[in-house]
Amino acid sequence: MRNDMKTIxxxxxxxxxxxxxxxxEIARDYQxxxxxxxxxxxxxxxxxxxxxxxxxxxxxxxxxxxxxxGSATVSSGVVKIVSELDNKIAGRxxxxxxxxxxxxxxxxxxxxxxxxxxxxxxxVCALLDKPDRRVTDVKADYCGFxxxxxxxxxxxxxxxxxxxxxxxxxxxxxxxxxx
Ligand code: IMP
Ligand code: MG
Numbered sequence: 001m002r003n004d005m006k007t008i009x010x011x012x013x014x015x016x017x018x019x020x021x022x023x024x025e026i027a028r029d030y031q032x033x034x035x036x037x038x039x040x041x042x043x044x045x046x047x048x049x050x051x052x053x054x055x056x057x058x059x060x061x062x063x064x065x066x067x068x069x070g071s072a073t074v075s076s077g078v079v080k081i082v083s084e085l086d087n088k089i090a091g092r093x094x095x096x097x098x099x100x101x102x103x104x105x106x107x108x109x110x111x112x113x114x115x116x117x118x119x120x121x122x123x124v125c126a127l128l129d130k131p132d133r134r135v136t137d138v139k140a141d142y143c144g145f146x147x148x149x150x151x152x153x154x155x156x157x158x159x160x161x162x163x164x165x166x167x168x169x170x171x172x173x174x175x176x177x178x179x
Pocket of ligand 1: 043098099100101102103104105106107150151152153157158159
């Protein structure tokens with residue numbers, strides 16, 4: 001997989017360090033509470049698994065599927081929520097765990113929907129933020145890294161379902177997706 005990358009943008013050591021910092025920040029902010037951490041599948045699964053183990057307070061797990069990409073490298077803007085969690089989020093402190101906020105459409109859609117379902121509070125924790133491509137005014141309350149407008153893969157992020165298991169975050173060679 002390394003041969004398909006133009007460059008490694010964020011290596012596994014840098015990811016580990018930053019995820020640990022995010023976990024400490026969340027634990028401090030939610031002291032005395034049991035927040036509900038919702039993993040937005042599939043891209044966030046690797047980040048989620050590492051993040052929850054860096055949060056030294058009780059948390060509850062939930063999972064949901066959303067997708068706006070198909071197999072292109074540019075967001076289609078169509079957000080598809082595959083599983084709903086309505087009765088599990090009412091009255092809860094919810095943290096949405098996302099791999100990346102790109103156009104912002106996915107997270108804006110999920111946030112707006114959840115705010116109508118009686119959550120006690122709602123925050124977003126995103127590993128990556130690509131602010132140059134934002135078309136909505138959402139922002140992550142917790143953000144791992146701000147990155148340039150490049151298509152990245154690895155650490156859960158895919159191109160056409162591949163590279164999710166690559167342990168670093170890399171920029172793909174253009175010829176890989178122009179084939
Ligand atoms: P948004 O709705 O445009 O913010 O898109 C968010 C989703 O698009 C993320 O959860 C990712 O699945 C996907 N995405 C956005 N940028 C990238 C990228 O650079 N690499 C891989 N997936 C991406
Ligand atoms: Mg994806």
